[in-house]
Amino acid sequence: MLVDCNSFYASCERVFNPGLEGKPIVVLSNNDGCIVARTAEVKALGIPNFAAAFQYEEIFRKHDVHVFSSNYTLYADLSQRVMNTLAEFAPELEIYSIDEAFLLFTGMGDRDLTELGKVIRQKVKQWIGIPVSVGIGPTKTLAKIANHIAKKVRKFDGVFNIMNHPEIDKVLEYVKIGDVWGVGRQYERFLQQAHIMNARQLRDAPDAWIDKYMTSVGHKTVLELRGISCIDLDTMIPSKKGIVSSRSFGHDVTDLKELEEAVASYMTRAAEKLRQQRTVCSFITVFITTNRFKDLPQYSNSASMRLMAPTAFTPYLVKQAIQLLHKIYQKGFAYKKAGVMVTDITSYENSPLTFFEKAYVDHEQKRLMDAVDRINNRYGRDTLFIASSGIIKKWHMRRMKLSPAYTTKWEDIPKVK
DNA sequence: TCTGGGGTCCTAGGACCC
DNA sequence: TCTGGGGTCCTAGGACCC
Numbered sequence: 007m008l009v010d011c012n013s014f015y016a017s018c019e020r021v022f023n024p025g026l027e028g029k030p031i032v033v034l035s036n037n038d039g040c041i042v043a044r045t046a047e048v049k050a051l052g053i054p055n056f057a058a059a060f061q062y063e064e065i066f067r068k069h070d071v072h073v074f075s076s077n078y079t080l081y082a083d084l085s086q087r088v089m090n091t092l093a094e095f096a097p098e099l100e101i102y103s104i105d106e107a108f109l110l111f112t113g114m115g116d117r118d119l120t121e122l123g124k125v126i127r128q129k130v131k132q133w134i135g136i137p138v139s140v141g142i143g144p145t146k147t148l149a150k151i152a153n154h155i156a157k158k159v160r161k162f163d164g165v166f167n168i169m170n171h172p173e174i175d176k177v178l179e180y181v182k183i184g185d186v187w188g189v190g191r192q193y194e195r196f197l198q199q200a201h202i203m204n205a206r207q208l209r210d211a212p213d214a215w216i217d218k219y220m221t222s223v224g225h226k227t228v229l230e231l232r233g234i235s236c237i238d239l240d241t242m243i244p245s246k247k248g249i250v251s252s253r254s255f256g257h258d259v260t261d262l263k264e265l266e267e268a269v270a271s272y273m274t275r276a277a278e279k280l281r282q283q284r285t286v287c288s289f290i291t292v293f294i295t296t297n298r299f300k301d302l303p304q305y306s307n308s309a310s311m312r313l314m315a316p317t318a319f320t321p322y323l324v325k326q327a328i329q330l331l332h333k334i335y336q337k338g339f340a341y342k343k344a345g346v347m348v349t350d351i352t353s354y355e356n357s358p359l360t361f362f363e364k365a366y367v368d369h370e371q372k373r374l375m376d377a378v379d380r381i382n383n384r385y386g387r388d389t390l391f392i393a394s395s396g397i398i399k400k401w402h403m404r405r406m407k408l409s410p411a412y413t414t415k416w417e418d419i420p421k422v423k
Numbered sequence: 424t425c426t427g428g429g430g431t432c433c434t435a436g437g438a439c440c441c
Numbered sequence: 442t443c444t445g446g447g448g449t450c451c452t453a454g455g456a457c458c459c
Contacts (some may be wrong), residue, residue: 034445035444035445035446036445036446037443037444037445038443039443039444039445040444040445042445042446056444056445057444058443058444059443059444060442060443060444061443061444063443076445102440102441103440103441104441105441106441187439187440188439188440189439190438190439190440191438191439192437192438192439193438193439221438221451221452222450222451222452223438223439223450223451244449246448247448247449248448248449249447249448250446250447250448251446251447252445252446252447253445253446254444254445254446257442297444298444299443299444343445345446403445404442404443
């Protein structure tokens with residue numbers, strides 16, 4: 007069973023602002039750049055996803071669309087509440103993304119599953135305030151398709167079960183090839199050229215053809231469409247193999263000092279994430295780039311280094327990152343974005359000792375970082391921070407329409423009068 | 424005239440996902 | 442003024458080994 011939240015970010019904004027029920031809402035990406043979530047009312051206006059927000063300001067005004075900056079603190083918290091609720095119903099659960107989860111049920115009748123889907127949908131709405139769609143199928147790919155139909159076809163009322171469906175061929179014919187999970191833009195084009203236009207045709211493609219033209223990934227998709235499960239439920243949250251922290255700036259940056267602040271801030275965040283999953287890294291990359299949408303001289307570059315020993319010590323990582331930045335910085339360009347990447351990640355337990363340096367985990371450095379993390383957890387992000395990440399942060403992203411952190415900040419908790 | 428036949432590991436790039 | 446920010450997996454090709 008795939009449970010997927012409807013217009014998740016936009017729905018989150020509605021939870022504590024019920025006056026927005028039935029009103030069109032969009033949520034913008036970082037820097038208020040693109041549209042990343044739209045309610046049904048907005049979709050009905052023909053506004054596409056991932057479009058640049060500034061191109062639609064006129065339409066927003068005309069149709070009284072409520073516009074929000076991304077409030078990830080709020081969305082992450084509500085996501086956790088949704089997931090906790092789902093966990094009460096399913097013996098096994100895979101959190102697939104911030105707004106969707108796969109639930110595994112075995113030994114249940116088809117009718118019972120549909121009924122359970124309805125209960126789950128109703129409970130999540132009642133307890134958390136978020137509307138969800140439920141798709142049920144014998145494989146993940148078919149559950150995805152069922153979910154797609156639950157969302158799209160009104161009469162199913164948000165729950166669709168494709169298990170042993172008497173008209174499965176018709177159902178799959180309704181699903182456009184590009185809407186199949188695992189078929190992206192490139193595959194879509196390729197398959198269309200081969201006259202495979204919908205999920206049913208892909209399912210029924212001859213084996214010889216599939217062997218010849220599909221990769222191993224595509225092969226799995228076909229088998230899954232036939233009801234043979236190839237993609238297992240992943241109930242453990244795997245630790246990340248790479249962590250990227252990058253942002254576009256609120257305005258163009260030319261000054262090296264400001265870039266240093268940004269890189270220091272991003273590395274601070276990446277190091278926090280490393281420690282959160284109890285890991286260290288031994289390879290880091292820094293990159294900067296100008297604004298590709300502007301008719302100005304363009305430049306982008308990156309630099310990497312292998313560290314002497316795996317670590318998650320913020321001051322050291324920041325220092326190295328700033329040195330890498332110095333290697334690639336060129337004067338005279340208007341920079342739009344910078345980022346850091348940490349890779350070659352190993353767990354505390356497995357990180358090798360080097361001959362010359364004590365391992366980070368055995369070190370006072372770790373105790374210091376633990377203390378910093380605890381303080382920042384308790385008193386809020388950046389209560390303690392490294393000075394090189396700056397105080398004014400002129401380069402900070404724009405978030406002009408940010409809603410309150412209703413559930414995670416004392417001052418922002420809604421008041422009932 | 425004419426240069427083997429296996430492997431492994433790493434990296435870059437591309438495809439996909441949300 | 443103004444166009445996001447994360448991830449994963451697979452493959453091909455090169456470097457290297459015997």
